Amino acid sequence: xxxxxxxxxxxxxxxxxxxxxxxxxxxxxxxxxxxxxxxxxxxxxxxxxxxxxxxxxxxxxxxxxxxxxxxxxxxxxxxxxxxxxxxxxxxxxxxxxxxxxxxxxxxxxxxxxxxxxxxxxxxxxxxxxxxxxxxxxxxxxxxxxxxxxxxxxxxxxxxxxxxxxxxxxxxxxxxxxxxxxxxxxxxxxxxxxxxxxxx
Numbered sequence: 028x029x030x031x032x033x034x035x036x037x038x039x040x041x042x043x044x045x046x047x048x049x050x051x052x053x054x055x056x057x058x059x060x061x062x063x064x065x066x067x068x069x070x071x072x073x074x075x076x077x078x079x080x081x082x083x084x085x086x087x088x089x090x091x092x093x094x095x096x097x098x099x100x101x102x103x104x105x106x107x108x109x110x111x112x113x114x115x116x117x118x119x120x121x122x123x124x125x126x127x128x129x130x131x132x133x134x135x136x137x138x139x140x141x142x143x144x145x146x147x148x149x150x151x152x153x154x155x156x157x158x159x160x161x162x163x164x165x166x167x168x169x170x171x172x173x174x175x176x177x178x179x180x181x182x183x184x185x186x187x188x189x190x191x192x193x194x195x196x197x198x199x200x201x202x203x204x205x206x207x208x209x210x211x212x213x214x215x216x217x218x219x220x221x222x223x224x225x226x
Contacts, residue, residue: 052204053081053138053169056219060134060167061088069133072159074120074152075140079105079113086112090134095126121148123155132159135166141191142170142183149183153191157224166195166222169203188220195222 061068068089073082076094078101085092092112096102097119105115118126120140135156141149156166171182189197203217 056167057084057088060165060221067091069161070130071134071136072128072132074135074137074156076105076115077101079108079110079115081136081138082113082115083108083110085136086110093128093132095120095123095128120155121151123152123159128159131161131164133161133164135160135164137166137168137170139169139171141168141188146187149187149191153193157192157194160224162224162226164224165198166192166220166224168220168222169217170220172216172218185218185220192222194225196225197222 066089069091071085071090071092073085073092073094076082076096077098079094082092082094082105093114093116094105095116095118096105097117099117102115102117116126116128118128120126121144141152144152160166168188170188172184185200197220199219199221201219203219205217
């Protein structure tokens with residue numbers, strides 16, 4: 028498992044740089060996600076939200092946005108932003124049942140979190156998300172593909188992503204923008220995965 032707490036401590040947060048550089052691409056996939064949904068949009072959970080880079084954007088778009096992350100320093104920074112309409116929960120995405128989240132969710136967003144876990148942890152994330160999902164909920168995930176430096180930067184294959192969500196239908200897989208990714212991340216062929224919870 029990627030040691031995110033250590034990376035925050037040493038100021039190594041390449042996912043934040045990527046989020047800034049790829050903001051247009053992220054906006055496009057969120058626009059598509061929301062296009063056919065009735066209003067109000069419902070509840071969204073930002074998995075591994077870090078310092079709240081994307082959770083406020085979900086709220087701005089009309090979601091009841093909740094961000095969850097296990098790194099206390101990241102959660103403190105997110106809360107200090109004071110973003111309106113956003114709730115932050117300190118908790119482990121591999122143990123969502125114990126995180127104190129209330130109710131269920133219509134949408135789950137994962138930008139670079141799932142890819143840092145081992146097989147057992149990925150299965151745990153899948154079970155937790157499934158338990159919190161409303162019927163026909165959707166999951167949008169951005170993940171690097173596996174490479175020779177996977178142990179350092181993470182990465183998952185399509186089969187590994189699908190294996191963690193057996194009760195979900197994989198709707199689309201498409202390449203993600205690589206702008207803002209330095210070496211070796213720009214060699215990882217990041218992809219967007221979109222799932223729907225099966226009834």
